[in-house]
Each structure stands twice: as structure tokens, then as C-alpha cells.
Amino acid sequence: MDSRVAKLINEQINKELYSAYLYMSFANYYEEAGLKGFANWYMTQVQEERDHALIFRNYLLDNDVKVELGPIEGVEVAFDDPLAPLEAALEHEEFITASINQIYAAADEVHDYRTMNFLKWFIDEQLEEEANARDMVSDMKLYGKDQGSLFAMDREAATRTYTKASPLAAAE
Ligand code: FEO
Helix, strand or coil, X not given: CCHHHHHHHHHHHHHHHHHHHHHHHHHHHHHHCCCHHHHHHHHHHHHHHHHHHHHHHHHHHHCCCCCCCCCCCCCCCCCCCCHHHHHHHHHHHHHHHHHHHHHHHHHHHCCCHHHHHHHHHHHXXXXXXXXXXXXXXXXXXXXXXXXXXXXXXXXXXXXXXXXXXXXXXXXX
């Protein structure tokens, strides 16, 4: 594999694990704030992000590329209100989309069609990640000030359950 593409994928493992770390911090905030449904939503997201990191790790190993695990940066632990983590999540997912696009562009430059094909699952996944994050921001802005609506949103977030990412499930 081209060394730049391999480096970017190694960095992406770190970014996905950082995402898990960031979302665990959001879950901690919501747990402390008594919003256990939102805490559940983000702890489910933690599991999804861990899956994403594993998919990139497995892809490097399958291609006989050394996996390099760097340190994971610390994350914010204090938030002003229940909207703040949701806005940070949207901004973060847009950053992740840009990062995946960067790997895709690097793979395209060296005609690495296998990596481009591999990344398609992530390109679709990012559409869903951003849409979910955007919906949560707009719902909180519209209804979050009303205690009854916040309670209903928290109940709804509590129903989210984890499903193993399909590329990992398929590899079993
Ligand atoms: Fe791994 Fe939330 O994107």
C-alpha cells in the first residue's frame, strides 16, 4: 500500500478512537445531568466508533501494513448546557467526513481502487452520522427549553441499541 494512504488510515484509527473518547465524555455529562437517555445514546455511539477504529485496523492488517497506535488526545469534560455536546458532535462528524474524503482522494491519486472501494462504507456511514447529529441539534434547539419535551427526547434517546457495524459482522 502507498505509504501516504497507509499513514492516513493509521491516523484515522486514532481519530475514530478519539471520537469514542469524545462521545464517552458527552455521555458522562448527560449522566451527571440526569439525562440518562442521552447518555445511552452517546455510549452506543462510543461502541460504533470503536467498531470504526477496528474496521480500519483490520483493513491495514489484511493488507500487511503495520498498525501504529499513537496517543489519544484528551477531550472537553465540561459543557454549558445539553445543546453544547450536540453541536460539538455535529462539528466533529463534519471533521471526520473531511478526513475520510482526504483518504479517498489520496487513494485515488495512486489508483488504489481497493482502498477507494473499502472507504465507500464509511462515506455512506458519514452521511448518516451527520444527519443524526444535525437532527439532534435542531430538536434540542426547537424543544429543549420545555421540560416535558426534553423528557420525551431523553426517553427516545434511551431506546437506541448497539448493532455491530456490518463490515465487522461480515468478517466473523
Ligand atoms: Fe466514526 Fe462518527 O464517525
